[in-house]
Amino acid sequence: MNQTTSAEDTVSEQAPAAPREPVLQACGLVKRYGRVTALAGADLELYPGEILAVIGDNGAGKSSLIKALSGALVPDEGEILVDGVPTRLPTPIAAREAGIETVHQSLAVSPSLDIAANLFLGREPRRPGILGSVFRMLDRPRMRAEAARHLDDLGIMTIQNPNQAVETLSGGQRQAVAVARAAAFGNKVVIMDEPTAALGVRESRAVLDLVLRVRDNGLPVILISHNMPHVFEVADRVHVQRLGRRAAVLDPAGCSMSDAVAVMTGALDPAELPREAHAPGSVG
Numbered sequence: 261m262n263q264t265t266s267a268e269d270t271v272s273e274q275a276p277a278a279p280r281e282p283v284l285q286a287c288g289l290v291k292r293y294g295r296v297t298a299l300a301g302a303d304l305e306l307y308p309g310e311i312l313a314v315i316g317d318n319g320a321g322k323s324s325l326i327k328a329l330s331g332a333l334v335p336d337e338g339e340i341l342v343d344g345v346p347t348r349l350p351t352p353i354a355a356r357e358a359g360i361e362t363v364h365q366s367l368a369v370s371p372s373l374d375i376a377a378n379l380f381l382g383r384e385p386r387r388p389g390i391l392g393s394v395f396r397m398l399d400r401p402r403m404r405a406e407a408a409r410h411l412d413d414l415g416i417m418t419i420q421n422p423n424q425a426v427e428t429l430s431g432g433q434r435q436a437v438a439v440a441r442a443a444a445f446g447n448k449v450v451i452m453d454e455p456t457a458a459l460g461v462r463e464s465r466a467v468l469d470l471v472l473r474v475r476d477n478g479l480p481v482i483l484i485s486h487n488m489p490h491v492f493e494v495a496d497r498v499h500v501q502r503l504g505r506r507a508a509v510l511d512p513a514g515c516s517m518s519d520a521v522a523v524m525t526g527a528l529d530p531a532e533l534p535r536e537a538h539a540p541g542s543v544g
Contacts, residue, residue: 280307281344283480284329284360284449289338291324298324299335300504306449311471311481313491313512315524316501325501326484330362330451331355342448359448363438365457371427375419376400376407378426379441410444411436414473418466432463436470443474450474451482456490468494488517497539500524511539 282305291299299321306312316322327333329340331349339346342358349355355362369378377384385399386392392399407422416436419429426434435455442450452471456464464487471494475481485491491498491512498510500523508523508530515537522528530538 282306282341283308283343284482285341285344286325286329287339287341289325289328289335289340291321291328291333291335297504299328299338301338302501302504303506304329304499306480306482308480309475309478310496311475311483311494312497312499313483313485313495314499314501315485315488315491315520317524320501320524321504322484322501324504326362326451326453326482329355329449329482330360332362356445359446360451361442361446361449362451363435363442363453363455365454369426369434369438372425374423374425375411375429375437376403376422378437379403379407379410379422379444381441383445406444407440410440413477414440414443414470416440416470430463431459432466435459435463435467439467439470439474443477443479446479448479449482450479451484453484454486455483456485456487464490488521491520492517500530502526508533509539510537514538 284306286302286304289299289302290297302321302325304325314322314326324333328335329349331352331354334350340349341347342360347358349358349360352362370381373381380403385402387397387399391397404422411419411422419433419436426437429437439452439455455467455471459467468490471481471483483491483495495512498512498520500507500510500520502524510520510523515533519528519533519537523530523533
C-alpha cells in the first residue's frame, strides 16, 4: 500500500504543469487602410498574472493592435479571444463589457469633475428607490466611498480626498485616477498606453509602482511604452511588433535592452538570439 502511494506521489511530482491559457489572445489580425497595411497577421497572447510590454518602432502597428484589442478598431481579418472564446469587440463599450479596460495616453478624464465622478464616468450609480428611478439622482455618497476604497486598494496615498477636482491634481495623480478607474472596472485585462509619457522621474516611479500593484491585485496588464528601462523593469515578457506583425516575444531577464531595440528596428534577426532571450513557450 505504501509502495503504491509512493509511486503515485512520484508520478504526480514528475507530471508536467498544465499549460497556461491566455486571458486575451489575438490571432492573425489584419487591418488595411487603402494600400497601407497596418496589421499584417498580428498575433498576441496575454497570460494571467503578467505584465506584457508591447514595443515597436513608429509604423510597426502596435497602436492598431491595441486599438483592436480595446474595441476602438475593427480588424478586417483575424479573431480576438477572451478566455479562449472568440469575442467581437466592435466598440470600446463592447471591450469594457468583456472586462477589458484601457488607460489611453490622453487619459480621458474630465478635469472639472472630482475624482469620484471621474472614476464612475459613464457608469454613475443611481440613488435607490424613486430618487434614482424617477428623479435620476446620482448616489454620490456611494461613489465617494467606493472611489476612496479603490484608491486605497492600489495604495495611492497622495490622493486623500475623492471630492477633489481632477484639474487640481498633478500629471502623475491624474494618471493614477485613470489607472484606478481601469482597475476598478476591468475584471479581465488592463491596457495602459504610454502611462509614463510626459511625466517626471518621481511621478513615473509612482506610476510604475501602480502598474505593478494592478498586476499583483490579479489583473494582467498590457503595457505599451517607448521607455525601454521602464519596460525592462516591470515587464514579465516583451512583445516586439514590427511591420504589422509580431517579430518576437522576449524574456527581459534573458536579453538586453540593446538586443530588444535591435530586433524592434530590424537590425537583428530574433533567430540569432540565444534561447534564454526568448520567453518560454513563445512564438517568434
